Amino acid sequence: xxxxxxxxxxxxxxxxxxxxxxxxxxxxxxxxxxxxxxxxxxxxxxxxxxxxxxxxxxxxxxxxxxxxxxxxxxxxxxxxxxxxxxxxxxxxxxxxxxxxxxxxxxxxxxxxxxxxxxxxxxxxxxxxxxxxxxxxxxxxxxxxxxxxxxxxxxxxxxxxxxxxxxxxxxxxxxxxxxxxxxxxxxxxxxxxxxxxx
Amino acid sequence: xxxxxxxxxxxxxxxxxxxxxxxxxxxxxxxxxxxxxxxxxxxxxxxxxxxxxxxxxxxxxxxxxxxxxxxxxxxxxxxxxxxxxxxxxxxxxxxxxxxxxxxxxxxxxxxxxxxxxxxxxxxxxxxxxxxxxxxxxxxxxxxxxxxxxxxxxxxxxx
Numbered sequence: 001x002x003x004x005x006x007x008x009x010x011x012x013x014x015x016x017x018x019x020x021x022x023x024x025x026x027x028x029x030x031x032x033x034x035x036x037x038x039x040x041x042x043x044x045x046x047x048x049x050x051x052x053x054x055x056x057x058x059x060x061x062x063x064x065x066x067x068x069x070x071x072x073x074x075x076x077x078x079x080x081x082x083x084x085x086x087x088x089x090x091x092x093x094x095x096x097x098x099x100x101x102x103x104x105x106x107x108x109x110x111x112x113x114x115x116x117x118x119x120x121x122x123x124x125x126x127x128x129x130x131x132x133x134x135x136x137x138x139x140x141x142x143x144x145x146x147x148x149x150x151x152x153x154x155x156x157x158x159x160x161x162x163x164x165x166x167x168x169x170x171x172x173x174x175x176x177x178x179x180x181x182x183x184x185x186x187x188x189x190x191x192x193x194x195x196x197x
Numbered sequence: 198x199x200x201x202x203x204x205x206x207x208x209x210x211x212x213x214x215x216x217x218x219x220x221x222x223x224x225x226x227x228x229x230x231x232x233x234x235x236x237x238x239x240x241x242x243x244x245x246x247x248x249x250x251x252x253x254x255x256x257x258x259x260x261x262x263x264x265x266x267x268x269x270x271x272x273x274x275x276x277x278x279x280x281x282x283x284x285x286x287x288x289x290x291x292x293x294x295x296x297x298x299x300x301x302x303x304x305x306x307x308x309x310x311x312x313x314x315x316x317x318x319x320x321x322x323x324x325x326x327x328x329x330x331x332x333x334x335x336x337x338x339x340x341x342x343x344x345x346x347x348x349x350x351x352x353x354x355x
Contacts, residue, residue: 060318060322063322064263064321064322064325064326064329065263067326067329068263068325068326068328068329068330068332069329071329071330071332071333072329072332072333072336074333075333075334075336075337075340076336078337079336079337079340079341079344082340082341082344083344141337141341142199142337142338142341142342145334145337145341146199146334146337146338149330149333149334149337150330153326153327153329153330156326157326
């Protein structure tokens with residue numbers, strides 16, 4: 001029962017949507033817009049959850065290093081985009097992040113700390129770059145990006161929670177394989193879409 | 198105000214990990230440095246540079262939380278002094294008195310110390326993840342005011 005309640009809370013936090021009671025009067029692009037943005041892009045959302053799941057599988061110190069490195073490098077990617085520097089194929093990189101992370105989760109692959117941080121850092125720059133190019137001019141950029149980072153962190157924690165619940169189950173390896181395979185399949189779908197576009 | 202809050206919060210988080218030593222000493226160093234900086238005053242012409250300095254300090258302090266599980270005495274003194282100094286300097290550039298925010302956030306070191314003392318890995322992991330978020334927001338709050346945002350372009354979801 002307790003596990004069910006925790007799982008229900010995690011799902012509620014992950015998919016909760018803000019109420020826009022007076023949407024016509026508010027200026028878009030503030031904290032709420034930034035906070036809600038990751039929840040409406042399946043590619044970004046899955047990647048952030050995957051980071052948490054993989055961190056949970058890898059344990060200390062990566063259980064907290066990966067969810068810390070990802071938003072930091074994502075911020076760096078966003079700043080690169082806003083500085084006008086072009087990084088090619090970032091959308092392909094985002095799709096590849098899902099394929100790679102999904103595969104690593106499915107295989108329960110434990111990499112060295114530095115290797116894991118480099119992988120997460122590179123993919124985080126792709127995600128941050130994609131969002132940096134979308135930051136609206138009319139928005140409060142600091143509030144928007146702060147909300148975005150906050151939502152990213154919550155998705156990481158949701159991922160850690162999913163990984164933890166999987167580890168508590170009767171067949172942890174099966175949970176990892178299924179969740180990793182689903183994430184990798186979603187990545188393949190996005191990758192095919194990018195390549196064929 | 199956001200950079201000030203980030204620096205105070207990251208200093209409070211860093212001081213949560215000082216181990217058996219008394220957090221009060223480091224908080225006194227923080228407040229002493231802040232009061233000294235407020236007393237000296239900050240010329241308005243330096244406001245932009247102070248804001249950047251506060252943002253960089255917030256980032257470095259948040260990263261220091263990840264540097265090691267328990268900061269050394271010298272590192273804790275340096276972080277407390279640096280945090281107080283920049284917070285005091287920034288207080289001098291703000292129109293509204295936001296020092297209460299900084300005071301409350303740096304005092305989070307006291308409950309934070311209790312949480313770390315519980316020796317529960319999950320609680321310590323949570324504090325370190327929060328430090329990562331602060332580092333990310335510090336990068337953005339420091340860099341964004343220095344550049345123009347690209348405007349309303351087609352969203353990748355559209």
